[in-house]
Amino acid sequence: MENKRKFHIDGEKIRDLDGFFREVARHLFPDIPDRDYNFDGLDDMLGGGFGTPENGCVLFWDNHHLSRACLGYEETVRVLERRLNRSHLSARNEIMKQIRTAKRHDGPTIFDEIIEIFERHKPVDDNSYSVELRLR
Template sequence: MTTTYVIDGAEVTDLESFWTVIGEAVNGPGGYFGRNLDALADCLGGGMGTPDDGDFVVEWRDHELSRRALGREETVRQLGLRARRAHPDNRAEILDQLARARAGAGPTVFDWIVAVFEEHAPGRLRLL
């Protein structure tokens, strides 16, 4: 039987709140299910609260609210944070992404999250 985890899009107001909401959806109050995109990918692979057989879906209800909250403004904020802590060898690429985001181009934080699901758990994210 498929296990369904529910994300309430109204509770996702920025990337940090997304980590809280998905962690609690999968693992209950205070639960963890990643705090960055790489960790999310690892968690989607199993062993972090989802069924061992991988039979689960995540329903992201009212996802359009999250799409707006994780849109261009949040993307600019997150890329700014990345640029400040990036290794000097990677900073130029991140600054280029930041400039593109400021210009209204490129993927948003919402797009990043959806892409991780598509790559590491295809078919397991339902946007409602």
């Protein structure tokens, strides 16, 4: 970790999913124009080639407990409803099922999905472009 760049995002600045994307982009991808970020885009950017340091980095998520609350079931329902409005007809039944599950406070939250994406990019052996997430 000593030769890897270190970045900090602050959970106090993250109130919703868009705020999370803005905070991460501000630190990890400052040269990418502000746009409508999404999970697929985050996954691609963490994979490298978009500004992620070639030898990997460590991202400290300070006050993550505040973000966990803001990115919980209420935000999950909001994001899923927005996704439903943009989705193809073939995906709507699955999204509606996810909305019902989130409204019951069951299943993964937006926070959980973010953690899962970062888990896919954690360092493995000599993996350049890896991003190690540390919750603090």
